[in-house]
Amino acid sequence: MLVYLNGRFLPREEAKISPEDRGFLFADAIYEVVRFAAGRPYRLAEHLMRMRDGLTALRIAAEPQFFPVVAARLLAENGLDKEDALVYAQISRGAAPRAHAFPPPGTPPTVYAFARLTDPPPAPEGGRAIFANDERWGRCDVKTVMLLPNVLASQMAREANASEAILVRDGIAWEGTKANLFAVTGGVLRTAPKGPRILPGVTRAAALEAAAGLGLAIEERPLAADELFSCEEVFLASTTLWTYSLVEIEGRPIAGGRPGPIAARIRETLQKEFRGARVGLVT
Numbered sequence: 001m002l003v004y005l006n007g008r009f010l011p012r013e014e015a016k017i018s019p020e021d022r023g024f025l026f027a028d029a030i031y032e033v034v035r036f037a038a039g040r041p042y043r044l045a046e047h048l049m050r051m052r053d054g055l056t057a058l059r060i061a062a063e064p065q066f067f068p069v070v071a072a073r074l075l076a077e078n079g080l081d082k083e084d085a086l087v088y089a090q091i092s093r094g095a096a097p098r099a100h101a102f103p104p105p106g107t108p109p110t111v112y113a114f115a116r117l118t119d120p121p122p123a124p125e126g127g128r129a130i131f132a133n134d135e136r137w138g139r140c141d142v143k144t145v146m147l148l149p150n151v152l153a154s155q156m157a158r159e160a161n162a163s164e165a166i167l168v169r170d171g172i173a174w175e176g177t178k179a180n181l182f183a184v185t186g187g188v189l190r191t192a193p194k195g196p197r198i199l200p201g202v203t204r205a206a207a208l209e210a211a212a213g214l215g216l217a218i219e220e221r222p223l224a225a226d227e228l229f230s231c232e233e234v235f236l237a238s239t240t241l242w243t244y245s246l247v248e249i250e251g252r253p254i255a256g257g258r259p260g261p262i263a264a265r266i267r268e269t270l271q272k273e274f275r276g277a278r279v280g281l282v283t
């Protein structure tokens with residue numbers, strides 16, 4: 001597999017990152033995951049905008065424009081340009097002797113990217129979830145690699161034979177460990193509002209647009225964890241999943257234990273948008 005590291009394309013075994021890299025030492029880094037079908041990206045501009053916002057928020061001196069060219073070459077060189085694939089890119093503040101405050105100006109950021117096949121679609125009968133305490137830092141809106149609480153919650157879910165953990169803070173079910181959370185209640189599509197407690201998902205925004213197009217009522221308002229049990233539908237949304245219905249949380253069935261129609265209609269709308277989009281990789 002050929003990967004990209006700091007301006008070079010090289011076999012993964014030869015890609016070496018310093019142990020002093022601030023991504024490794026401090027999780028001082030951001031990342032993106034973009035979906036491609038036969039080389040065509042889904043909502044690339046939104047991903048690049050979020051990358052730029054994250055770099056600005058953390059004051060990392062890098063620009064997102066490397067991404068389209070690098071992604072195209074990674075897909076081509078790895079034989080993924082005819083496939084459904086994901087491209088992951090991570091930018092850290094670079095390597096420097098360990099000190100908490102920023103390294104001297106001019107320290108080059110570390111830029112790493114790789115491509116791989118998408119995951120197989122999740123099981124059509126829907127997934128199980130558990131609740132996990134949301135112990136993430138206060139800026140969940142920045143797509144940082146500070147994912148240790150997400151990792152621990154995700155492992156907790158796996159050990160509970162669930163596919164996802166819903167992160168709960170102050171009684172609010174904010175989002176999943178790697179996806180945004182939606183619910184349908186009283187016919188209204190609900191999701192947490194944008195703000196420091198959630199990642200502004202590209203798929204979240206697309207799902208809200210799709211729902212509006214389908215004539216659904218929408219409310220961006222926090223969902224109490226307790227409320228989820230009386231909802232008509234609960235589902236996740238992300239680049240990797242599109243939408244994915246949750247049919248059980250904490251061992252209790254949601255909406256009769258079957259995936260609901262709204263998640264399916266939104267998923268179909270997003271996939272149709274993607275199939276129909278003419279936007280090329282290099283914009």
Ligand code: PDD
Pocket residue numbers: 033175176177178179180199200201202203204237238239240
């Ligand atoms: N995760 N919330 C969190 C905490 C996420 O990590 C993600 C994405 C999302 C959905 O964002 P988007 O629709 O832009 O993918 C929401 C990626 C896919 C990952 O970590 O693999």
